[in-house]
Amino acid sequence: RKRNCVTQTHKFLIYYSHKNEKNLAKKKNIHKMSIFIVAAKRTPFGAFGGSLKNLSATELGTIATTSALSSLPSSFDKSSIDTVIFGNVIQTSPDAAYLARHIQLKSGLAVDKPALTINRLCGSGFESIIQGFTSIKVGDASMAVCGGAENMSSAPLVADGNSVRWPGGVTLGSGLQLRDMLWDGLTDAYAGIPMGITAENLGKMYGISRLECDEFAIRSQQMWGEAKKNGVFDLEIAPVEVQVKRQTQVIDTDEHPRPETTLEKISKLKPVFQKDDGLVTAANASGICDGAGSIIIASEKAVLEHNLTPMARIASYHVSGCDPKIMGIGPVEAIRGALGKAGLNLDDVDRFEINEAFAAQFLACAKELDLDMSKTNIHGGAISLGHPLGSSGSRIMAHLANEFQQSDSNIHVGSACIGGGQGIAIVLERA
Numbered sequence: 001r002k003r004n005c006v007t008q009t010h011k012f013l014i015y016y017s018h019k020n021e022k023n024l025a026k027k028k029n030i031h032k033m034s035i036f037i038v039a040a041k042r043t044p045f046g047a048f049g050g051s052l053k054n055l056s057a058t059e060l061g062t063i064a065t066t067s068a069l070s071s072l073p074s075s076f077d078k079s080s081i082d083t084v085i086f087g088n089v090i091q092t093s094p095d096a097a098y099l100a101r102h103i104q105l106k107s108g109l110a111v112d113k114p115a116l117t118i119n120r121l122c123g124s125g126f127e128s129i130i131q132g133f134t135s136i137k138v139g140d141a142s143m144a145v146c147g148g149a150e151n152m153s154s155a156p157l158v159a160d161g162n163s164v165r166w167p168g169g170v171t172l173g174s175g176l177q178l179r180d181m182l183w184d185g186l187t188d189a190y191a192g193i194p195m196g197i198t199a200e201n202l203g204k205m206y207g208i209s210r211l212e213c214d215e216f217a218i219r220s221q222q223m224w225g226e227a228k229k230n231g232v233f234d235l236e237i238a239p240v241e242v243q244v245k246r247q248t249q250v251i252d253t254d255e256h257p258r259p260e261t262t263l264e265k266i267s268k269l270k271p272v273f274q275k276d277d278g279l280v281t282a283a284n285a286s287g288i289c290d291g292a293g294s295i296i297i298a299s300e301k302a303v304l305e306h307n308l309t310p311m312a313r314i315a316s317y318h319v320s321g322c323d324p325k326i327m328g329i330g331p332v333e334a335i336r337g338a339l340g341k342a343g344l345n346l347d348d349v350d351r352f353e354i355n356e357a358f359a360a361q362f363l364a365c366a367k368e369l370d371l372d373m374s375k376t377n378i379h380g381g382a383i384s385l386g387h388p389l390g391s392s393g394s395r396i397m398a399h400l401a402n403e404f405q406q407s408d409s410n411i412h413v414g415s416a417c418i419g420g421g422q423g424i425a426i427v428l429e430r431a
Helices: 002-032 056-068 095-106 121-139 183-185 194-207 208-227 300-305 325-343 359-369 389-406
Strands: 035-042 082-085 117-120 143-152 157-159 176-180 239-246 248-250 289-299 312-321 351-354 410-417 422-430
Touching: 035 056, 035 121, 035 389, 056 095, 056 143, 056 289, 056 389, 082 095, 082 121, 082 389, 095 143, 117 121, 117 194, 121 143, 121 289, 121 312, 121 389, 121 410, 121 422, 143 157, 143 389, 176 183, 194 325, 194 359, 208 359, 289 300, 289 389, 312 325, 312 389, 325 351, 325 359, 325 410, 325 422, 351 359, 351 389, 389 410, 389 422
Parallel strands: 082 117, 082 143, 351 410
Antiparallel strands: 035 289, 035 312, 143 289, 157 176, 239 248, 312 422, 410 422
16 A cells, blocks of 8 residues: 555656656747847937927827837737837826826737836836846747837926825915926935936046047937938838927927037036036936837747748846946946846947936946947937937837848847946847
């Protein structure tokens, strides 16, 4: 009897051992599976209070997503999209809490599939891709729409609920005390400083001068102007229709760039955060803007099944932390970590795109990594294009993915610093 019991237990263990081996082999295959970007679009970035100011982040995200979907084969069944993940930082419209879900439904995607709105601040556009990548890797999805959307022009002035709702409320003659949600979003309450001071801190650490910052700002503007003239952005742009005096106007160009500006002009601007010897001015910091981007990613199996054309393979990613008071240095370790995971080094990279939050911040990263500027931000960046917080990562990845079609490069890296002290980076490989 005892012997029979041991035999049965032995058979049971053998059965589950074989079953686990099969499951493990299946999981290994999933983890080895390649994941590709198959569509990548972004809206033009509207200037602060510009042409896109009346379009909510949800509407902008829908325009970018609809455009990305339309770039897939006409036979593609939209019900094949398994999840929608969108980043958004400052909730500036009444429907902001529903952003990802509303983008999903307004884009005509399946009602029975899930959607998720995320916030990793300036890294949100990148993070949406990482979340979609992970969903595919673990087998929860085969295709995902990943993006970021932001309308900074609509950032509200808000009253604290405790001050106005509850007994006592607003007393006679006291009036409402309003907070600027835009300024709050650009200030780290933990570190006790606005983002601009973090750039000033890096400038001191790396011996960066005001002249270097202004020269880099001019470079960003001129690089954008040259790229625009050569049609570099044409593949990634999703034109936006707006109503102007009862007429439809098509916006297909970024509004913030000023390629005609000069070093002489911007050198006369006063520093914003440190009045005497500060580095950061309105001209050498990223622009406050409105816009969205949408990236569709797919598993290897989905690419074959739906006859999709891969634009790039997602090779690796990395997210890191750093001191909040020098948050702008975040891309350094993020880039090193992402390249390490892909078995690459800095010399293997053909194109770097680091979000230009501030000239001083970018230059600190460039110095620390000893970047080759001939392959870094060569079409301008956030100083010229602008930086709608939740969508800049999507803009960078859409640009790098589309650029494979216009060059013979093989490895592209996109990265951004993140308020609060983080960095994020994604490595793309030619498909």
